């Protein structure tokens with residue numbers, strides 16, 4: 001997308017605003033598909049939690065994607081976007097048996113990540129095919145909050161519990177049709193990934209009726225110019241070779257699955273926000289914008305980097321700024337950042353605002369959440385209206401203390 005188009009959208013739909021470039025989502029999807037084009041059967045299940053707008057789900061469905069979901073509500077969004085239940089996989093962690101049963105009844109692929117639920121579910125529903133999420137105990141990922149494969153992680157069934165797992169499967173007679181792992185985000189070392197894959201292959205050999213192997217996600221995307229990213233082409237070459245060899249050893253053609261979130265949508269997203277105030281202090285210059293961590297929490301939550309440009313003054317001389325939000329506690333998007341000279345009223349554009357940005361937004365400080373626009377075939381389409389004050393109070397039940405008789 002061009003900077004001027006973003007500027008025009010900020011005028012048309014006002015700020016703060018999320019904009020997603022459909023073309024970028026499409027090209028990322030095709031890039032992954034191409035990297036694994038030599039695999040006989042490939043399934044890409046988009047991780048809904050990254051960006052869950054129904055129009056985005058429909059866009060991905062057009063490309064042939066399936067969905068990876070973590071809650072029954074995400075499953076419902078997928079069904080509303082016309083995904084057939086068999087193209088949805090449900091990978092919850094720590095949810096109730098009731099929710100898992102409800103999702104299974106919809107015909108969605110269940111992925112279970114603990115022995116207690118596996119045993120209960122298998123005993124009650126021995127004919128429902130189940131995928132098993134293992135924890136290969138491989139340390140990977142960008143930081144400890146998003147790294148989920150290590151020994152202390154709450155995710156997955158430890159590979160050291162295989163004997164117990166196999167006993168449950170045998171006792172219940174349940175049908176295991178897939179093995180899954182998701183080791184975390186921001187995987188840079190392909191060898192580490194392939195090492196974890198070996199553990200998945202070893203585990204898979206214990207099960208005779210598998211239909212798919214799911215390698216999760218963790219593709220790192222670039223956040224700035226010349227930033228490192230997962231080399232999916234290289235991974236495609238190496239994993240395809242190894243996977244094909246495994247399938248011939250296993251004796252059947254399995255489907256290879258991935259479930260990327262960030263990889264598909266991060267770079268498609270732009271967050272546009274207006275500068276309310278430029279405040280010079282003794283130590284820095286603050287640019288205070290009409291937003292805060294209620295709309296984009298990643299920098300405050302886990303120190304993520306978002307490139308910021310002043311699109312109202314593209315050729316301006318650069319100065320150093322701290323870009324801060326309006327939330328009444330520390331609310332910093334970027335410190336000591338070189339940005340083209342900012343005047344109050346300018347529009348700042350945040351990059352990589354597609355994944356885990358709107359989907360993590362809240363109404364904190366009783367603020368409304370922004371609108372979302374999809375840039376599709378040269379035009380901006382509103383895919384979520386800006387919230388209003390009515391949305392903030394919609395579910396409140398307001399007590400009337402005067403009408404309640406007080407017991408004396």
Ligand SMILES: *Cc1c(COP(=O)(O)O)cnc(C)c1O
Nearest residue numbers: 047182185217218259260261262
């Ligand atoms: C969050 C999540 C993903 C997506 O991870 P990204 O880093 O956004 O690609 C995939 N699978 C599972 C099980 C997840 O929880």
